[in-house]
Amino acid sequence: QQFTVGDYLAERLAQIGIRHHFVVPGDYNLILLDKLQANPDLIQVGCANELNCSMAAEGYARANGVSACVVTFSVGAISAFNGTGSAYAENLPLILISGSPNTNDAGQYHILHHTLGTSDYTYQFEMAKKITCCAVAIPRAVDAPRLIDRAIRHALLARKPCYIEIPTNLAGASCVRPGPISAITEPVASDTGALEAAAACAAEYLHGKLKPVILVGPKLRRAGGAAEQGLLKLAEAMGCAVAVQPAAKGIFPENHPQFVGVFWGQVSTGVADAIVHWADALLCVGTVFTDYSTVGWTALPNVPFMQAEMDHVTFPGAHFSRVRLAEFLPLLASRVDFNNTTMVEYARLRPDPPQLCAAPSEAPLTRKEISRQVQSMLDANALTTLFVDTGDSWFNGMQLRLPAGAQFEIEMQWGHIGWSIPAAFGYALRHPERRTIVMIGDGSFQMTAQEVSQMVRYRLPITIVLVNNRGYTIEVEIHDGSYNKIKNWDYAMLVEAFNAEDGRAVGLKATTAGELEEAVKAAGENKDGPTLIECLIDQDDCSRELITWGHYVATANARPPKD
Numbered sequence: 169q170q171f172t173v174g175d176y177l178a179e180r181l182a183q184i185g186i187r188h189h190f191v192v193p194g195d196y197n198l199i200l201l202d203k204l205q206a207n208p209d210l211i212q213v214g215c216a217n218e219l220n221c222s223m224a225a226e227g228y229a230r231a232n233g234v235s236a237c238v239v240t241f242s243v244g245a246i247s248a249f250n251g252t253g254s255a256y257a258e259n260l261p262l263i264l265i266s267g268s269p270n271t272n273d274a275g276q277y278h279i280l281h282h283t284l285g286t287s288d289y290t291y292q293f294e295m296a297k298k299i300t301c302c303a304v305a306i307p308r309a310v311d312a313p314r315l316i317d318r319a320i321r322h323a324l325l326a327r328k329p330c331y332i333e334i335p336t337n338l339a340g341a342s343c344v345r346p347g348p349i350s351a352i353t354e355p356v357a358s359d360t361g362a363l364e365a366a367a368a369c370a371a372e373y374l375h376g377k378l379k380p381v382i383l384v385g386p387k388l389r390r391a392g393g394a395a396e397q398g399l400l401k402l403a404e405a406m407g408c409a410v411a412v413q414p415a416a417k418g419i420f421p422e423n424h425p426q427f428v429g430v431f432w433g434q435v436s437t438g439v440a441d442a443i444v445h446w447a448d449a450l451l452c453v454g455t456v457f458t459d460y461s462t463v464g465w466t467a468l469p470n471v472p473f474m475q476a477e478m479d480h481v482t483f484p485g486a487h488f489s490r491v492r493l494a495e496f497l498p499l500l501a502s503r504v505d506f507n508n509t510t511m512v513e514y515a516r517l518r519p520d521p522p523q524l525c526a527a528p529s530e531a532p533l534t535r536k537e538i539s540r541q542v543q544s545m546l547d548a549n550a551l552t553t554l555f556v557d558t559g560d561s562w563f564n565g566m567q568l569r570l571p572a573g574a575q576f577e578i579e580m581q582w583g584h585i586g587w588s589i590p591a592a593f594g595y596a597l598r599h600p601e602r603r604t605i606v607m608i609g610d611g612s613f614q615m616t617a618q619e620v621s622q623m624v625r626y627r628l629p630i631t632i633v634l635v636n637n638r639g640y641t642i643e644v645e646i647h648d649g650s651y652n653k654i655k656n657w658d659y660a661m662l663v664e665a666f667n668a669e670d671g672r673a674v675g676l677k678a679t680t681a682g683e684l685e686e687a688v689k690a691a692g693e694n695k696d697g698p699t700l701i702e703c704l705i706d707q708d709d710c711s712r713e714l715i716t717w718g719h720y721v722a723t724a725n726a727r728p729p730k731d
């Protein structure tokens with residue numbers, strides 16, 4: 169049994185810790201799929217379409233750190249580009265692998281299926297270069313080890329997706345066995361001089377300041393557990409207030425005494441807004457200031473701030489390259505002075521915890537009551553992960569309080585509605601020990617509903633709280649039009665259609681608080697498959713945060729062109 173290019177790729181994927189990998193077969197990748205299946209460490213998971221396949225890989229990478237998606241040429245890959253774009257935007261090393269035409273066809277003016285119908289088959293590779301940190305197309309079997317190793321190492325170091333294109337007649341071609349995996353996984357260490365200088369500069373920046381605050385952004389999680397631990401150490405060494413950006417909710421434990429809320433301008437939670445704007449020194453870690461996270465550029469830091477990124481640190485007036493977060497944060501923790509002024513202020517400002525009282529059971533269901541019952545699901549099980557999809561679910565989810573151990577997943581940079589269904593599926597395969605809950609709108613669900621059938625197939629007890637407010641409400645709040653109306657579905661019935669002869673999905677409707685209580689209870693008891701709870705609420709029942717945020721974003725969108 170000769171060792172082939174496909175075996176080489178399979179072994180590399182297994183060596184970097186990938187187990188489940190997500191595929192849609194096509195005649196350009198079938199031999200490759202056979203080779204991946206032949207590797208005892210890999211588990212091949214078929215998806216209903218390549219958009220969902222790539223989003224399932226995106227979700228798996230959130231849980232596992234790295235993932236792989238295998239598709240066929242053009243008709244598969246171009247859909248998978250969407251999840252690859254998400255992985256790029258969300259800083260996840262998703263390895264996109266695509267089958268491609270037989271190497272004998274190039275240059276022969278052969279018109280091939282699944283192509284644009286010209287003799288130029290390079291367009292996919294050219295496109296992939298724009299949405300990955302490294303794209304390789306294997307021209308000969310002998311080049312496979314060098315190119316596969318290069319692409320995977322780039323992805324792991326940059327926390328960005330990479331692209332590997334394998335011609336259909338190379339997957340089974342003879343190939344040498346891989347060398348030591350350390351050649352791929354060896355991390356890049358900080359430059360010691362730069363590390364030292366950055367820590368000294370940070371101590372200098374913070375020294376003498378009266379009211380320092382730490383602001384945590386989404387990239388901290390992508391820098392790995394050691395970096396998150398480093399932040400905790402630094403926060404406790406400083407004793408100061410810690411706020412998180414919305415896309416970083418859950419990265420700093422919300423039950424920690426120094427957590428002051430989500431800093432999101434006028435739609436912040438707790439008193440994060442007041443504390444961040446009161447600070448005279450801001451230590452930003454892994455932060456990203458975007459139009460959405462700054463509420464249309466109205467919520468930016470108002471003091472010169474320092475920013476610690478995955479591989480560099482910047483200050484007002486200084487920059488240090490090759491300084492890794494996991495090393496910088498603990499070193500700084502050993503240099504900073506304790507200064508809890510902002511926590512003293514927080515103690516005076518902190519809001520009373522919201523007393524959300526249960527609605528009478530026969531009361532028509534409202535958004536507030538849904539949030540209250542989702543909160544109780546979070547409180548009931550420490551090992552819960554809540555996915556919130558793009559829509560009012562962002563704002564409802566943001567207001568929830570995460571108990572110790574709870575995790576929160578949001579795709580705020582890419583913002584592809586429907587992402588959470590395939591992403592939660594990929595995530596739950598990697599974390600069967602956790603309870604996965606999805607909060608999603610009706611419009612989002614219509615984008616990727618097919619992947620509920622994979623939750624049925626793999627008997628994943630994912631709870632889907634679908635908020636049916638009859639259309640695209642976020643869009644209505646930003647700018648209304650008839651295009652924000654959608655055809656209503658019987659969502660509860662739909663998921664049971666995925667059962668066919670052997671599935672265990674349960675679809676429930678809730679129009680009152682009592683019906684939701686019942687449905688939540690049933691969802692907790694269904695261990696053999698997904699439970700979708702279709703929550704019917706009034707189409708104008710949306711959060712005031714969404715309305716406020718929508719107005720500012722609409723204003724930012726409406727800025728006239730510079731003449």
Ligand SMILES: C/C(NCc1cnc(C)nc1N)=C(/S)[C@H](O)COP(=O)(O)OP(=O)(O)O
Pocket residue numbers: 558559560561583584585608609610611612613615637639640641642643644
């Ligand atoms: C259409 C769109 N955004 C534009 C959009 C369009 N296409 C894709 C793939 N992603 C997008 N974000 C958005 S946010 C809808 O309001 C989502 O509707 P729904 O899921 O029903 O949530 P809400 O009702 O709470 O808004």
Ligand SMILES: [Mg+2]
Pocket residue numbers: 559609610611635636637638639640641
């Ligand atoms: Mg909706």
